[in-house]
Amino acid sequence: MKIPYFPGCTLHSKARGLDETTRGSLAALGVELVELPEWTCCGTVFPLAQDNYIGMVAAARILANAAKMEGGKLATVCSFCYHVLKRVNYAIKNNSEARKKLNDYLEENYGGEIETIHPLEICKEIIGLDAIREKLKRKLKGLKVACYYGCMLVRPAAEMNFDHPENPTIMEELISALGAEVVEYPGKTTCCGSYQVLNDMSLVKQKVKEILYSASARGAEAIITSCPLCQFNLDWMQEKLAEENNGFSKVPVLYFTQLLGLTLGLPEESLRLGEHYVDPKPLLLGA
Amino acid sequence: MIERIKEISGQNASICMQCGTCSASCTGRDLMDYPPRQVMRMIQLGNQNVLNLKSIWICSTCFICTARCPRGIDIARLMEALRVINLRKGREVLIAEKIPLEILTRVPQMALTSGFRKLSA
Ligand code: SF4
Ligand code: SF4
Numbered sequence: 001m002k003i004p005y006f007p008g009c010t011l012h013s014k015a016r017g018l019d020e021t022t023r024g025s026l027a028a029l030g031v032e033l034v035e036l037p038e039w040t041c042c043g044t045v046f047p048l049a050q051d052n053y054i055g056m057v058a059a060a061r062i063l064a065n066a067a068k069m070e071g072g073k074l075a076t077v078c079s080f081c082y083h084v085l086k087r088v089n090y091a092i093k094n095n096s097e098a099r100k101k102l103n104d105y106l107e108e109n110y111g112g113e114i115e116t117i118h119p120l121e122i123c124k125e126i127i128g129l130d131a132i133r134e135k136l137k138r139k140l141k142g143l144k145v146a147c148y149y150g151c152m153l154v155r156p157a158a159e160m161n162f163d164h165p166e167n168p169t170i171m172e173e174l175i176s177a178l179g180a181e182v183v184e185y186p187g188k189t190t191c192c193g194s195y196q197v198l199n200d201m202s203l204v205k206q207k208v209k210e211i212l213y214s215a216s217a218r219g220a221e222a223i224i225t226s227c228p229l230c231q232f233n234l235d236w237m238q239e240k241l242a243e244e245n246n247g248f249s250k251v252p253v254l255y256f257t258q259l260l261g262l263t264l265g266l267p268e269e270s271l272r273l274g275e276h277y278v279d280p281k282p283l284l285l286g287a
Numbered sequence: 288m289i290e291r292i293k294e295i296s297g298q299n300a301s302i303c304m305q306c307g308t309c310s311a312s313c314t315g316r317d318l319m320d321y322p323p324r325q326v327m328r329m330i331q332l333g334n335q336n337v338l339n340l341k342s343i344w345i346c347s348t349c350f351i352c353t354a355r356c357p358r359g360i361d362i363a364r365l366m367e368a369l370r371v372i373n374l375r376k377g378r379e380v381l382i383a384e385k386i387p388l389e390i391l392t393r394v395p396q397m398a399l400t401s402g403f404r405k406l407s408a
Contacts, residue, residue, distance in 0.1 A: 014395040044400040048367035050297040080397050155350035191314040191349035195402035228395040
C-alpha cells in the first residue's frame with residue numbers, strides 16, 4: 001500500500017532519525033510512504049488571528065498537492081506538521097471564507113478532501129497491532145517506556161480528532177505490542193515549553209524537569225515522542241539539569257519510530273540512535 | 288482596543304466567569320506576571336495594560352487553557368491577539384542576535400520558524 005507523505009523541514013535536517021525510521025518501519029510493515037514531489041515548510045504554527053490567511057497558504061498548498069495524488073490521504077509524523085495540516089484542512093472544509101480565500105490565492109479548487117494521517121494511526125488502524133506483532137524480529141522485553149504526546153497531536157480536540165485529548169493511549173498500545181512495559185505518569189499531555197527555548201530557557205527547564213521527574217519516579221527507562229521539538233527540549237535540557245544537580249539520572253528520549261524500527265530489525269545505522277544527547281545505545285543495544 | 292482584540296481573536300472574553308481553570312492548567316503561569324484568568328479580567332475591564340504584560344510572551348501556545356475552559360473560550364487565540372497587536376506595531380521580544388549560540392545551532396528548524404512567527408515582528 002502507498003500513502004503520500006509530507007516529511008517537513010526538520011525531518012530533512014535535524015530530525016533525520018525520525019524520517020528514516022518512519023519510512024523504514026512502515027516499509028517493513030508493507031506501507032510505502034511516497035514523498036510529495038514538491039513541498040515547502042508547512043508554516044509550523046497554525047495562525048490564531050482570524051485575519052491571518054497568509055499563515056495558512058503553505059499548508060493549503062501542500063494539501064492541494066496531496067489531493068492530486070492517489071489515496072486521499074497524507075501521512076506526516078512531526079507533531080507540528082500534523083497539527084498545522086490538520087487544522088488548515090479543517091478550516092478549508094468548514095469555513096467558507098477560508099476555503100474561498102485560500103483557493104483564490106493558490107488558483108486551486110481544493111475543498112478539504114484529504115485526510116491527514118499520523119503513522120501512529122497508520123500502525124493501529126491500517127496495519128493493525130496484531131500484524132505488527134507478527135513481523136517483529138525482536139521484542140523490547142519489559143523495557144519501561146513513558147509515552148509523551150505534548151500539545152500538538154491532541155489539542156484542540158475538535159479539530160485534531162486524535163485519540164483522547166487528555167488521556168491518549170495510541171502510543172502506549174503500539175509500544176506494548178512491541179513488548180515494552182508502559183509507564184503511566186501524569187505528564188504525557190503537558191507542554192515541554194516548546195519554542196520558548198529560544199526566548200525563555202528557564203520555562204523549558206522547569207517543564208522538562210517536571211516531565212522527567214514524573215516519568216522517572218514511576219520507573220521510566222526511556223521516553224518516546226513524535227515531535228522533534230519535544231525530543232530536543234527533553235533531551236538536551238538534561239545536560240543542563242545534570243550540570244545543576246549531579247545526582248540527576250538521565251533518561252534517553254527517542255522517537256517512537258526508533259523503537260519500532262529496532263524491533264522490526266532495521267539496520268542499526270538507519271535508527272540513528274547516535275544523534276541524541278542522552279545516549280540510548282547502552283540501554284537498547286548494550287544488553 | 289477591546290473591539291480589536293475581539294476581532295482578531297474571534298473570542299469574547301466577557302463570558303469568562305473567572306473560574307481560574309486556565310490559570311491552574313497554564314504551562315507558563317510560574318513565569319508570567321499575570322496568569323490567564325487575570326489576563327481575561329483585564330480584557331473584560333478594558334485595561335490597556337494588558338498589552339504590556341510579560342505573560343503574552345511567555346505563553347507557549349500549548350492550548351491547555353483552550354481545551355479546558357468551561358466557557359469554551361479559546362484563550363490561546365486571545366493571547367495571540369495580544370501578541371499580534373504588539374507585533375504589528377513592531378514590538379517584538381525574540382531577536383535573532385540575542386539567542387545564545389549554543390541554542391541557535393542546536394534547535395530543530397521548527398523551533399526557529401515557530402518562535403519567530405509567534406514572538407517577532
Ligand atoms: S477557564 Fe475560561 S471561564 Fe475560567 S477563568 Fe479561564 S477563561 Fe475564564
Ligand atoms: S496556551 Fe498560553 S495561556 Fe494557555 S495554558 Fe498554554 S501557555 Fe498558558
